Amino acid sequence: MKSAVIVFPGSNCDRDLAVALTQATGRQAEMVWHKDATLPDGLDVVAIPGGFSFGDYLRCGAIAARAPIMRSVVEFAKRGGLVLGVCNGFQVLIEAGLLPGTLMRNQTLKFVCRDVNLAVETTDSPFTNAYGNRRVITVPIAHHDGAYIADAELLARLRGEDRIAFRYVNARGEPVAEANPNGSADNIAGVLSANRRILGMMPHPERLADRQLGGADGAVLFESLSNALAVA
Amino acid sequence: MKARVFITLKNGVLDPQGEAIRHALGTLGFAGVAGVRQGKVIDLDLAETDPVKAKAAAAAMCDKLLANTIIENYSVEIL
Amino acid sequence: MKARVFITLKNGVLDPQGEAIRHALGTLGFAGVAGVRQGKVIDLDLAETDPVKAKAAAAAMCDKLLANTIIENYSVEIL
Amino acid sequence: MIKEPDVNQELAARHGLKPDEYQRILDLLGRTPSFTELGIFSAMWNEHCSYKSSKRWLRTLPTTGPQVICGPGENAGVVDIGDGQAVVFKMESHNHPSYIEPYQGAATGVGGILRDVFTMGARPIAAMNSLSFGDPSHPKTRRLVAGVVAGVGGYGNCFGVPTVGGEVRFHAAYNGNCLVNAFAAGLADADKIFYSAASGVGMPVVYLGAKTGRDGVGGATMASAEFSDADEEKRPTVQVGDPFTEKRLLEACLELMASGAVISIQDMGAAGLTCSAIEMGDKGGLGVELDLDAVPCRELAMNAYEMMLSESQERMLMVLDPTREAQAKAIFDKWDLDFAIVGHTIAEDRFLVRHGGELKADLPLKSLSGTAPEYDRPWEETPAPAPLGAVPEVDAAEALVALMGSPNLCSRAWVWQQYDHMVMADTVVRPGSDAAVVRVHGTGKALAFTSDVTPRYCKTNPVEGGKQAVAEAYRNLSATGATPLATTDNLNFGNPERPAIMGQLVGCVQGIGAACIALDMPIVSGNVSLYNETNGEAILPTPTIGAVGLLESLDQVIPMAPGAGDALVLIGETAGHLGQSAWLWELHGRAEGDAPPVDLAGERKAGELVRALKAEGLITAAHDLSDGGLGVAAAEMALAAGIGVVVAADETLGASGWFFGEDQGRYLVGCKDADAVIAAASDAGVSARQVGEMGGEVVGLGASGVALADLRAAHKGGFARMMGEI
Numbered sequence A: 001m002k003s004a005v006i007v008f009p010g011s012n013c014d015r016d017l018a019v020a021l022t023q024a025t026g027r028q029a030e031m032v033w034h035k036d037a038t039l040p041d042g043l044d045v046v047a048i049p050g051g052f053s054f055g056d057y058l059r060c061g062a063i064a065a066r067a068p069i070m071r072s073v074v075e076f077a078k079r080g081g082l083v084l085g086v087c088n089g090f091q092v093l094i095e096a097g098l099l100p101g102t103l104m105r106n107q108t109l110k111f112v113c114r115d116v117n118l119a120v121e122t123t124d125s126p127f128t129n130a131y132g133n134r135r136v137i138t139v140p141i142a143h144h145d146g147a148y149i150a151d152a153e154l155l156a157r158l159r160g161e162d163r164i165a166f167r168y169v170n171a172r173g174e175p176v177a178e179a180n181p182n183g184s185a186d187n188i189a190g191v192l193s194a195n196r197r198i199l200g201m202m203p204h205p206e207r208l209a210d211r212q213l214g215g216a217d218g219a220v221l222f223e224s225l226s227n228a229l230a231v232a
Numbered sequence B, C: 001m002k003a004r005v006f007i008t009l010k011n012g013v014l015d016p017q018g019e020a021i022r023h024a025l026g027t028l029g030f031a032g033v034a035g036v037r038q039g040k041v042i043d044l045d046l047a048e049t050d051p052v053k054a055k056a057a058a059a060a061m062c063d064k065l066l067a068n069t070i071i072e073n074y075s076v077e078i079l
Numbered sequence D: 001m002i003k004e005p006d007v008n009q010e011l012a013a014r015h016g017l018k019p020d021e022y023q024r025i026l027d028l029l030g031r032t033p034s035f036t037e038l039g040i041f042s043a044m045w046n047e048h049c050s051y052k053s054s055k056r057w058l059r060t061l062p063t064t065g066p067q068v069i070c071g072p073g074e075n076a077g078v079v080d081i082g083d084g085q086a087v088v089f090k091m092e093s094h095n096h097p098s099y100i101e102p103y104q105g106a107a108t109g110v111g112g113i114l115r116d117v118f119t120m121g122a123r124p125i126a127a128m129n130s131l132s133f134g135d136p137s138h139p140k141t142r143r144l145v146a147g148v149v150a151g152v153g154g155y156g157n158c159f160g161v162p163t164v165g166g167e168v169r170f171h172a173a174y175n176g177n178c179l180v181n182a183f184a185a186g187l188a189d190a191d192k193i194f195y196s197a198a199s200g201v202g203m204p205v206v207y208l209g210a211k212t213g214r215d216g217v218g219g220a221t222m223a224s225a226e227f228s229d230a231d232e233e234k235r236p237t238v239q240v241g242d243p244f245t246e247k248r249l250l251e252a253c254l255e256l257m258a259s260g261a262v263i264s265i266q267d268m269g270a271a272g273l274t275c276s277a278i279e280m281g282d283k284g285g286l287g288v289e290l291d292l293d294a295v296p297c298r299e300l301a302m303n304a305y306e307m308m309l310s311e312s313q314e315r316m317l318m319v320l321d322p323t324r325e326a327q328a329k330a331i332f333d334k335w336d337l338d339f340a341i342v343g344h345t346i347a348e349d350r351f352l353v354r355h356g357g358e359l360k361a362d363l364p365l366k367s368l369s370g371t372a373p374e375y376d377r378p379w380e381e382t383p384a385p386a387p388l389g390a391v392p393e394v395d396a397a398e399a400l401v402a403l404m405g406s407p408n409l410c411s412r413a414w415v416w417q418q419y420d421h422m423v424m425a426d427t428v429v430r431p432g433s434d435a436a437v438v439r440v441h442g443t444g445k446a447l448a449f450t451s452d453v454t455p456r457y458c459k460t461n462p463v464e465g466g467k468q469a470v471a472e473a474y475r476n477l478s479a480t481g482a483t484p485l486a487t488t489d490n491l492n493f494g495n496p497e498r499p500a501i502m503g504q505l506v507g508c509v510q511g512i513g514a515a516c517i518a519l520d521m522p523i524v525s526g527n528v529s530l531y532n533e534t535n536g537e538a539i540l541p542t543p544t545i546g547a548v549g550l551l552e553s554l555d556q557v558i559p560m561a562p563g564a565g566d567a568l569v570l571i572g573e574t575a576g577h578l579g580q581s582a583w584l585w586e587l588h589g590r591a592e593g594d595a596p597p598v599d600l601a602g603e604r605k606a607g608e609l610v611r612a613l614k615a616e617g618l619i620t621a622a623h624d625l626s627d628g629g630l631g632v633a634a635a636e637m638a639l640a641a642g643i644g645v646v647v648a649a650d651e652t653l654g655a656s657g658w659f660f661g662e663d664q665g666r667y668l669v670g671c672k673d674a675d676a677v678i679a680a681a682s683d684a685g686v687s688a689r690q691v692g693e694m695g696g697e698v699v700g701l702g703a704s705g706v707a708l709a710d711l712r713a714a715h716k717g718g719f720a721r722m723m724g725e726i
């Protein structure tokens, strides 16, 4: 599996994401600079990392979504390529029009960094197939603008098409208000594209992908990718 | 030529910051604040000297970058 | 009564956000943008019906909460 | 535009220069300095740059050791961590700016310390922040807390360094002067450290980073200049931080350094261009000529004085190898950073500043720092306090709940959840434990970080307080399993021209020095912040200690949470010292008695014992005892484990002294086999006894107790309650 991580000025989880991809696939993830016009040949996965691309100025992800490389990323996605956006990467994918909805300032108005419980809402995706019947996982969040906002129609569509990948839940797996760290509609933490080949999520699977750091639930996401491609 | 761009949330779009400000104003003793909405104002210093063209350019910038037209409205004033 | 508050950075105060926007506009092919400054606009929906009093109230809100008067200026318009 | 004012003694005074200092300038030059030159002198000779009041005492600190690669004097200290790698760290204050504008003040404080670290060629891997605020009920406190915490997070989170530790304290002595001390540590190859000394004559001096504005030029000095445009709004002197530019500056600098183009480098901090250019020349034994027409400016019509004193952030000065100019330019362009050749090195010992075809300054460079005034200020020893009188007993469980929920001891999660403490994916022990532990990327090793000081001890007994700050840092590192390596200090005091305040500084430095020697933790960097007082009210003496330890393997990490059924063994001796304790202050509002004495040899033995117990596999958990003593430490372990605990009373000591006394040199360890631990301690000559056992849902102190859930509610919600959020 050949993967690439897009690097914008201000990205700061690019290395972390590359480490996790490299670990899961056994092949060094390539770093691609935002000013490049094209992606490397033969890519299976493009990952857009967390951080503060362009300082998060104007709107999170807005300036990055218009960087030269993004045209190629959009084409890659249109051809059915796998695209993962984590945290700031999720914001970039939304601004680029690859995923629906909006991410707004956390309801608390504060930046929040801590572990959350996530329910894996579907295993029918190249990103979540390896979770099997493990429904509640622990993954950290670290963001200021992570409130996923969608109108009723979009929410209904996401639910109807089984495109909600993760929800914030309590330890028993219930999507209650107390488990919602940022005010996201329907406790949504991650969504899939209609073809299920693009995933955007606020939590950082790459940060708990190593037992030495206290947990490896995030690693399963990268294993899923590896599985999906081995099968394909 | 200076242009001022206003970017505001569309009606019906939730505004957590506006809500927080309204709440904080209440706590500070300001009564009678029924609603608060926060938006952006972007002041552009443009080389263009024709106001009509400047306005069109600023609007194009809004469409392409400055505003998220899914949830935001914008308006341009030439100063 | 609706009041609109503008909050802008004082002259000379660095505006990293404006600078990043200016740069991005250039990258997108908008030439001739000499400077960009970003501020806030806050729309207040006030119970007050006397425009003079409403304006004074909005100004007091700016002093107390809405503006950081060390680095920001504000102005109030009654709509 | 400003018209240059006449230079005279009065103008010098408004620049903070004393009459004798101004005379020194006249003698040195044999003429009256120009306006720009006066500005340069005032910047170089102020307390912040010259350390004129503290230098004499700083020299007494231990700064060497086999592990030290570079001690104080450069941008940050450098310490060997084996395998050809080094940790680079420093702590610095941004107190006054944070009081004026908490968000930007704290943010630029973080930016400054990060720059100090990556200027040396190290990639920042951890940050901490030590914060002191006024009384929680003071009208300014909440706004300052909210702004400072948001500012620390706003900068560090965007930059992408994990903020893994720190301290927060509240005391009325900080009502008019909050303290914001920022620490940063970075990782570098030991043989690829970059220094500030310029070398080679005729080498280009290159400016890199953000454009220069009038940021920070002002206060007293701007007031002295006449504005020709009377209508212009009064310019703010607040510096605004841009973490996005700093992040690009970091990446560009590290790429440039790897390319071999950098000969020497210095960040522009306080008094930006002035201090950095002079330092590069001074260290390299060279002169420097600057051409200010080339300086990238953000504002119109800046004059030489303003450019030389500007404190605009995110700027670097470097001497580049001229044969690599094209390579360097490609890197600047890649990161979209402004750069310009603003001068060159010269053989003569001169500092020449040209602007608009005029020579604005022509000064002997070496003398600018070399002849800076230095004072041996009179000082008075802090008088010994009266012994602590009788204090009424309080039910132990009630006292525990009150302590654990108090602003000074409650959970700091409200603070550190606003900091990204996991970015870089190497944080092994997160904030909320003793020291934080960060893995050395790509290895099995790790570094531990802690920041400590107990100002109420320092006020009462500066020497013991100074020792205690270092000892507590030593203990926090040891309790995490790390071997202490080295230390940075941030000395925050009031007005040194008052002998009593100077006496606090002297005492604290003496205590810190003694402890650093005894515990083998040399001081490798530091910072001094004086004049922290308002209306003659000084802050508590606050010599913040930042310390770094090494773990050769992650297996050495000792968690704070014991398992169910584990025995708790208390290491170290307990005399029940309640003088200046948290219990006395929080429950009785009394700050009386002496600070607890520190037995440095005992500290060392106890710390070595804890690490040895871990190596022998005898303990499951450890936690050091500090504020709130045994009761608070046991409760914190119980909360971390989510398991209750019962701690037995002592037969001879009263409940308060036993549970809440703050005798030093103590740890609580969790273990399966208490006898084995006690035997090992006895072999090491350290006293140890079993005091409790983990289990149940109650935290019991002797006969009284509180439900773990109630204690958690008090502890967890304390900060939000103080902020008025719940």
Ligand SMILES: Nc1ncnc2c1ncn2[C@@H]1O[C@H](COP(=O)(O)OP(=O)(O)O)[C@@H](O)[C@H]1O
Residues within 6 Å of the ligand: D128, D129, D130, D131, D163, D164, D165, D166, D167, D168, D412, D415, D416, D419, D430, D431, D432, D433, D434, D435, D436, D451, D452, D476, D626, D627
């Ligand atoms: N400002 C802060 N930023 C980050 N972490 C903090 C801050 N203040 C306190 N902490 C963390 O909270 C925990 C408790 O702090 P403290 O009570 O000062 O510890 P100790 O008594 O062990 O020195 C530590 O892990 C510390 O690093």
Ligand SMILES: [Mg+2]
Residues within 6 Å of the ligand: D433, D434, D435, D476, D623, D624, D626
């Ligand atoms: Mg501790």
